[in-house]
Amino acid sequence: MNQFQPAADAREGWDMAANNPHDINDVGGDQQQLPLLTQYLRMLIRRRWLIIGAMAVALVLGLLATLLTTKQYTATSQIEIQREADRVTKLDSVQRETSTNDLEFYQTQYGLLKARSLAERVARDLKLATDAQFIETYKLQAKPGVVVPPEVRERQLGDILLGSISVAPVRSSSLVAISYTSPNPVLSARISNAWGKNFIQANLERRFDSAAYARNFLEDRLATLRQKMEESERALVTYAGNQQIVNLPATTTTGAGQSQTTSEHSIVADDLTALNNELGQATADRIKAQSRLGGGGADSPEAIGSPSIAGLRQKRAEAAAEYAKTLVQFEPGYPAAQALNQQIKQLDAAIAREEGRVGGSIAATYREASAREAALKSRVEGLKSNLLDLRRRSIQYNIYQRDVDTNRELYDGLLQRYKEIGIAGGVGNNNISIVDPADVPQGPSKPNLFNNLALALLLGFAGGVALAFAREQMDETITDPADVKEKIGLPLLGSIPNVGEIEPIVSMADRKSPLVEAYLSFQTSLEFTTPHGAPRSLALTSTRPAEGKSSSAYALAVTLARAKRRVVLIDCDMRSPSVHYMVGSNNEMGVSNYLTGHDRVEDLLHGSSEDGLSVITAGPQPPNAAELLTGDRLDQLIAALLKSYDHVVVDSPPVMGLADAPLIASKVEATIFVVESHGIRRSLVHVALDRLRAANGRLAGVLLTKFDAKRAHYGYGYDYGYGYGERDQAA
Incomplete structure (x- = not known):
C-alpha cells in the first residue's frame, strides 16, 4: 500500500460527505431570519451612539438658532365672510349667487386675502414707504444715490407683507384669522387690522365696479335699442300711411280685480264685425216681418192687439146686443132698430178700415226689413273684400309691428334692469365684517424654545437614523x-x-x-x-x-x-x-x-x-x-x-x-x-x-x-x- 493512502482515504470520506444530504455546506443550517422591524430596531440599538450624537448636535444647533433668532411678534385679527350679504332690497345684484356650501367661493376669498394687490393696497393705506417704524424694522433704508421707482418700491413692500401674513380659516365656520408676524408688536397689530379693513373696502369696490360696469353696458345697449325701436316705429308708421292701414291702439280694461289688455286691431275689422252683427239683426227682423205678413188680417197679432180695433169691436158688440134686444120688441123697420142696424154697419166698416191699415203697416215693415237686409249684405260683402285686401297689405305691416314690439320689450326689460342695478349698487351690500380686531401682542410668538428643541431633537433623530442606515449600507x-x-x-x-x-x-x-x-x-x-x-x-x-x-x-x-x-x-x-x-x-x-x-x-x-x-x-x-x-x-x-x-x-x-x-x-x-x-x-x-x-x-x-x-x-x-x-x- 502507498504510504499516502490515509490522506486519500480522508479525501474519499470528504467526497462521501459531499454526496450526503447533510453535507458540509449545511452545517449550522440557515440562520433564522428575524422580522424586518426587529432587524431595524437592533440596527438602531447598535448605532445608538451615532444617533445620540446626531441628536446632541441637532439639539445644540437648535438651541443656538433659538438664542440667535430675532424675536417675532404675531398679531391676529378675525373677520367673518358670509356667503350672502344681508338683503336690504329684494333686487338682485350683479354677482352670481350659489349655494351656501360653495367651497369654491371660500377658497376664492382666501386667495383674495393673500393677493398682491391687497398687500400693495395695505402698504399704500399705511404709507409704509415713508413709515420710519416699518423701515427701521425691516432695514429698508435707501442707499445714498439710489432712486427706487415708486412702483418698484410698492412691489417690494407688497412682497414683504405677503411673506409675513398668514390667513387661517377657522374650521367648520365662516371665520378667518388674519395674522401678521414682525419684530415689532405695534407694527404687527397695525398691519393685521389694516389688512382686514382694506379687504372689506376692496370687496365693496369690486361690487361697485361690477355694478358700474353693468350700468355702463346697459346704457350702451339701451341707446342702441332705443335707436332701433325708433327706426322700427318710423318704418311702421310710414308703411301704414302709404298703405292706408288704420288700426285702433291696444286698450287695457280693469274690472273685478283683474286687468285685460286687447291687442291693436284695424277699423275695417271692427266695421265688418259691427255690420255683420247688424246684418244678423236685420235678417231676424225680416224673418219676423215675413212671418207677421203671412198671417195678416183680422187674425193677425197686430190686429188682435190693436187698441182702436178692440175699442171698435167692443162698441159693435154693444150695438149688436142692443139691436138684438130691440128686435125682441119691435120689427126691423122700427126706426130705433134701423138706427142700431146702421150703427153696426158703420162700426164694421170702421173695423175693416183699421184692419186694412194694420195689414198695410205689416207689409211696409217687411219691405223695409228686406231692403235693409239687402243693403247690409251688400255692405258686408264690400267690407269683406276690403278686409281681405287689408290683410294682404298687413303682412309687411305685421313684420314691422313685430320688430317694434320686440325692440320695445327688450328696451323696457333692460331699462327695468338698469334701474334695479342702480338701486342695488347704491345700497352697497357687504358680506364681510370684522369680528375681533388685532391687539398689540404682549409676548413673542417666535422663536419658541420648547418647540425648536423638540423639532431639533426630531430632526436629529431622523438625521441620526439616516446616518445609521447609510453606515449600515456602506x-x-x-x-x-x-x-x-x-x-x-x-x-x-x-x-x-x-x-x-x-x-x-x-x-x-x-x-x-x-x-x-x-x-x-x-x-x-x-x-x-x-x-x-x-x-x-x-x-x-x-x-x-x-x-x-x-x-x-x-x-x-x-x-x-x-x-x-x-x-x-x-x-x-x-x-x-x-x-x-x-x-x-x-x-x-x-x-x-x-x-x-x-x-x-x-x-x-x-x-x-x-x-x-x-x-x-x-x-x-x-x-x-x-x-x-x-x-x-x-x-x-x-x-x-x-x-x-x-x-x-x-x-x-x-x-x-x-x-x-x-x-x-x-x-x-x-x-x-x-x-x-x-x-x-x-x-x-x-x-x-x-x-x-x-x-x-x-x-x-x-x-x-x-x-x-x-x-x-x-x-x-x-x-x-x-x-x-x-x-x-x-x-
Missing part, C-alpha cells in the same frame, strides 16, 4: 454570525468572542473561559462536517493577516487534544511563523526543512504542555515558500503524520496576495476560513474564497473571530452563553 464587514451564511454563502462553524487585551494562549489555559467554550463549540460543529467526524487534515486560513487564524489553529488543536485525540499542529505560514511563540519552542527545524528534503519527521516534532498535542513549527524562512508548497512534499508530510495522529491541523498563510494558502487548501481534507468580525470587507472575503475554490480547496465553513455581541446586528448574547455558570458561582 458597512461591508461581517458584523454577526447571521451575516456569514447570507453574505458569504458558507455555513457558520463557530463564533469566537473578543477577549480584549488578554492573550488567547492565556485565555485557553483557563478551561472555563469564554474563549475555551467558543472553541469547544467550534470543535463540536466540525464533528458534523464529515461522516467520520471532524476532518482528519484541515487548514485554517483567512483573507489577510491578524484575523485570528493562527490563534484559532492553536486553540482547535488544543481542544482536540483535550478530547483525548492525537493531534499535530503544523505551522505552514513560513513567511510569518507564530506557532513556536505559542508553544514556547525553537524554530530551528520545521516544515521548511521537510519541504527541502529532510525526511525524518521525528526530528521536526515538538511537544507542548497539552497531552497528546504535537507541534511542527515553520522552520527557517525559505527564499520562496510558494515554490516549496508546489510539489508533493506537503502531501507526503500530511500522509505520514496521519499514520500516527488522529488530526493534522495546519496554520495556513493568508490568501490575499500569496499563493501559499490555495496550495495548502488543495492538499488537506477541509479548509476552515477565518473571518474577523467587524474587521474585513465581504468583497475581499469573496475574492479570497474564489481563489481557494479555483485551487479545488474544500471549504468546510467559516469561523468568525473577535466577535463582539454588543456590536452585532441581532445580539446573539454569546457573552451570556460562553460565561454561563461563572456568574452563578460568583453569586
Whole structure:
C-alpha cells in the first residue's frame, strides 16, 4: 500500500460527505431570519451612539438658532365672510349667487386675502414707504444715490407683507384669522387690522365696479335699442300711411280685480264685425216681418192687439146686443132698430178700415226689413273684400309691428334692469365684517424654545437614523454570525468572542473561559462536517493577516487534544511563523526543512504542555515558500503524520496576495476560513474564497473571530452563553 493512502482515504470520506444530504455546506443550517422591524430596531440599538450624537448636535444647533433668532411678534385679527350679504332690497345684484356650501367661493376669498394687490393696497393705506417704524424694522433704508421707482418700491413692500401674513380659516365656520408676524408688536397689530379693513373696502369696490360696469353696458345697449325701436316705429308708421292701414291702439280694461289688455286691431275689422252683427239683426227682423205678413188680417197679432180695433169691436158688440134686444120688441123697420142696424154697419166698416191699415203697416215693415237686409249684405260683402285686401297689405305691416314690439320689450326689460342695478349698487351690500380686531401682542410668538428643541431633537433623530442606515449600507464587514451564511454563502462553524487585551494562549489555559467554550463549540460543529467526524487534515486560513487564524489553529488543536485525540499542529505560514511563540519552542527545524528534503519527521516534532498535542513549527524562512508548497512534499508530510495522529491541523498563510494558502487548501481534507468580525470587507472575503475554490480547496465553513455581541446586528448574547455558570458561582 502507498504510504499516502490515509490522506486519500480522508479525501474519499470528504467526497462521501459531499454526496450526503447533510453535507458540509449545511452545517449550522440557515440562520433564522428575524422580522424586518426587529432587524431595524437592533440596527438602531447598535448605532445608538451615532444617533445620540446626531441628536446632541441637532439639539445644540437648535438651541443656538433659538438664542440667535430675532424675536417675532404675531398679531391676529378675525373677520367673518358670509356667503350672502344681508338683503336690504329684494333686487338682485350683479354677482352670481350659489349655494351656501360653495367651497369654491371660500377658497376664492382666501386667495383674495393673500393677493398682491391687497398687500400693495395695505402698504399704500399705511404709507409704509415713508413709515420710519416699518423701515427701521425691516432695514429698508435707501442707499445714498439710489432712486427706487415708486412702483418698484410698492412691489417690494407688497412682497414683504405677503411673506409675513398668514390667513387661517377657522374650521367648520365662516371665520378667518388674519395674522401678521414682525419684530415689532405695534407694527404687527397695525398691519393685521389694516389688512382686514382694506379687504372689506376692496370687496365693496369690486361690487361697485361690477355694478358700474353693468350700468355702463346697459346704457350702451339701451341707446342702441332705443335707436332701433325708433327706426322700427318710423318704418311702421310710414308703411301704414302709404298703405292706408288704420288700426285702433291696444286698450287695457280693469274690472273685478283683474286687468285685460286687447291687442291693436284695424277699423275695417271692427266695421265688418259691427255690420255683420247688424246684418244678423236685420235678417231676424225680416224673418219676423215675413212671418207677421203671412198671417195678416183680422187674425193677425197686430190686429188682435190693436187698441182702436178692440175699442171698435167692443162698441159693435154693444150695438149688436142692443139691436138684438130691440128686435125682441119691435120689427126691423122700427126706426130705433134701423138706427142700431146702421150703427153696426158703420162700426164694421170702421173695423175693416183699421184692419186694412194694420195689414198695410205689416207689409211696409217687411219691405223695409228686406231692403235693409239687402243693403247690409251688400255692405258686408264690400267690407269683406276690403278686409281681405287689408290683410294682404298687413303682412309687411305685421313684420314691422313685430320688430317694434320686440325692440320695445327688450328696451323696457333692460331699462327695468338698469334701474334695479342702480338701486342695488347704491345700497352697497357687504358680506364681510370684522369680528375681533388685532391687539398689540404682549409676548413673542417666535422663536419658541420648547418647540425648536423638540423639532431639533426630531430632526436629529431622523438625521441620526439616516446616518445609521447609510453606515449600515456602506458597512461591508461581517458584523454577526447571521451575516456569514447570507453574505458569504458558507455555513457558520463557530463564533469566537473578543477577549480584549488578554492573550488567547492565556485565555485557553483557563478551561472555563469564554474563549475555551467558543472553541469547544467550534470543535463540536466540525464533528458534523464529515461522516467520520471532524476532518482528519484541515487548514485554517483567512483573507489577510491578524484575523485570528493562527490563534484559532492553536486553540482547535488544543481542544482536540483535550478530547483525548492525537493531534499535530503544523505551522505552514513560513513567511510569518507564530506557532513556536505559542508553544514556547525553537524554530530551528520545521516544515521548511521537510519541504527541502529532510525526511525524518521525528526530528521536526515538538511537544507542548497539552497531552497528546504535537507541534511542527515553520522552520527557517525559505527564499520562496510558494515554490516549496508546489510539489508533493506537503502531501507526503500530511500522509505520514496521519499514520500516527488522529488530526493534522495546519496554520495556513493568508490568501490575499500569496499563493501559499490555495496550495495548502488543495492538499488537506477541509479548509476552515477565518473571518474577523467587524474587521474585513465581504468583497475581499469573496475574492479570497474564489481563489481557494479555483485551487479545488474544500471549504468546510467559516469561523468568525473577535466577535463582539454588543456590536452585532441581532445580539446573539454569546457573552451570556460562553460565561454561563461563572456568574452563578460568583453569586
